[in-house]
Amino acid sequence: MNILVVDDEDVIRSGIERTIKRSFPEHRILLATNPAEAIQQLNSEAIDLVLTDVRMPGMTGLQLMEISRRSHAHVKWVVISAYSEFAYAKEAVHLGAKEYLLKPIGKDILISMISKLGDEIARENELSKDVYLLKGNLRFLREAVFARWASGLDLGGIDLKPFIENHPYFQLLMIKMESDLDVRVEHFIVENVLTELIESMGRGFVASIDGKSLLGLVTLSEESSMHQLVEQLRSHLKRYVKAPFQVLHTDRISDFAKVPAEVQSMRKASASTVYDHYASGGGQSIEVAFQYIKTHFHTELSLEKVAAIVYLNPVYFSQLFKQKTGSGFKEYITHLRLERAMELLRTSDLKITDISERVGYPDMRHFSQIFRKKNGNTPSEYRRCMSEIHSVEHL
Incomplete structure (x- = not known):
């Protein structure tokens, strides 16, 4: 089992690592000093369990959990906090945390929890690992095909009928970030936030166009509106994303062949669209x-x-x-x-x-x-x- 420990305090991180290694040498322990490092670990490693502190600079452990649960639905979460922060427990449970531990963490409590969750994860892995991998691979294939099509590139004979059948009408959203810095963490956040909003207001998916741009396809439910989706998206991104960004969208489209032209039109509009303000002021x-x-x-x-x-x-x-x-x-x-x-x-x-x-x-x-x-x-x-x-x- 791969366990990720996220805490900005060296003493807490190393203490948890030592305790788990002594009792469970078969488990692999990975460490992150902040949520940004944790996101990179989640994207690059097959993490099974995350133990995260609540209060950390830049983003709370609960925010990390909230933006990661969609892409890493199989991961189990354990939230750690001081007694004075116990009010976070309710939100942690709401987000799906398996446990809520108070500092200082007792060794016996930690060992018991790791043993219990280790058995649970082992059982689930046996049942769902192949299904999870298959679904993940199909999702990445679909998004890669769509991104290539949207960019006006040749598909090499790949059939687009599954897209057309599932979305007889739809709208497109483009989220573009502007920064000279590495925005891989922001890219991950945008993808997860937009995916969750699309699934709550209709059906669709999100594809990465390049390192700074993402494209969402959404068929909204009857009671939902694009304005509502965009406003919620902006609200979430202003809270989480530390880079200037802009959100553009199309009107309703019923001809899939128009996607490349619509994407090109949004790219041109982007040049004259003001970027949203962001946290750095x-x-x-x-x-x-x-x-x-x-x-x-x-x-x-x-x-x-x-x-x-x-x-x-x-x-x-x-x-x-x-x-x-x-x-x-x-x-x-x-x-x-x-x-x-x-x-x-x-x-x-x-x-x-x-x-x-x-x-x-x-x-x-x-x-x-x-x-x-x-x-x-x-x-x-x-x-x-x-x-x-x-x-x-x-x-």
């Missing part, structure tokens, strides 16, 4: 970016440079910036520079060459062209006009 980063721009607008500024300063992906930063300001990054910088230039033309005797440099345009000719395009006159004409107005006001 994109809004606060934009405020920092504003302060930096106001202080450095006279220097050479690029979207990529400012995005890097606030640790955001350039694509996400660009869309979030436009959402906040109503204008693009370049347009905003130009407006800021010209506002400052007009102020200097009105209130100072600086040469236009000096003003041009002070607002971030070392080439005065280029500055004059931009100024005229935005204001309808040249910097010299603007200064003269402002001077005449000022003279009239003082008569």
Whole structure:
């Protein structure tokens, strides 16, 4: 039996590992210091039993259990917590936990529990291992075929009738994440959350298009709506996913042959769709970016440079910036520079060459062209006009 122990405290992890190894040397013990590591272990190893702490940085043990139970339905769960956290017991039982242990964990209690669950898992493995593997392989085959078809690639003669028969009409959802970091954990979370929502509101499945994009096919029940599904999906993902994401969907489709074109259309729409905010605080980063721009607008500024300063992906930063300001990054910088230039033309005797440099345009000719395009006159004409107005006001 493969047992995964998930706890951010070294003493707890190593204590559980020692106790189990001494009494059950035949069992294999794997360790994870946080839920992200646990998800990677669940995806790469044949885990039978998980012992998880409740309170851990980033995600609770119950959240880990909730997002993993769909993909790893055969896994048994045991939840561990301090006495002060006993209120979690009810939720743990609701999620299907086999046991709920309080810290400090008694050795006899732990050994007894491992013995009991080990026998239960052994019996179930004998009965269902082959069936589980067959169902899993068929699911992966179906999703791989669908992902290939949706991407417009040749299927090599594979029959699509099973898809068409089970879904005479359906809708598609695309979830796309935007991050320069490894999003394998987020990918796993999205797949599980969306699969569970689809099964609760109709029927369908989820396929991976690439490392950052997933595609769901759903035939909704009569009382369910796509708007309802999308809102629930966004709510769950904002809670669990630590990367910017966007959700796109189609109208009802009844012709399976249209899937590749619909997917291509969603990909194009993705370029102009704003990414949802996420836990790291994109809004606060934009405020920092504003302060930096106001202080450095006279220097050479690029979207990529400012995005890097606030640790955001350039694509996400660009869309979030436009959402906040109503204008693009370049347009905003130009407006800021010209506002400052007009102020200097009105209130100072600086040469236009000096003003041009002070607002971030070392080439005065280029500055004059931009100024005229935005204001309808040249910097010299603007200064003269402002001077005449000022003279009239003082008569």
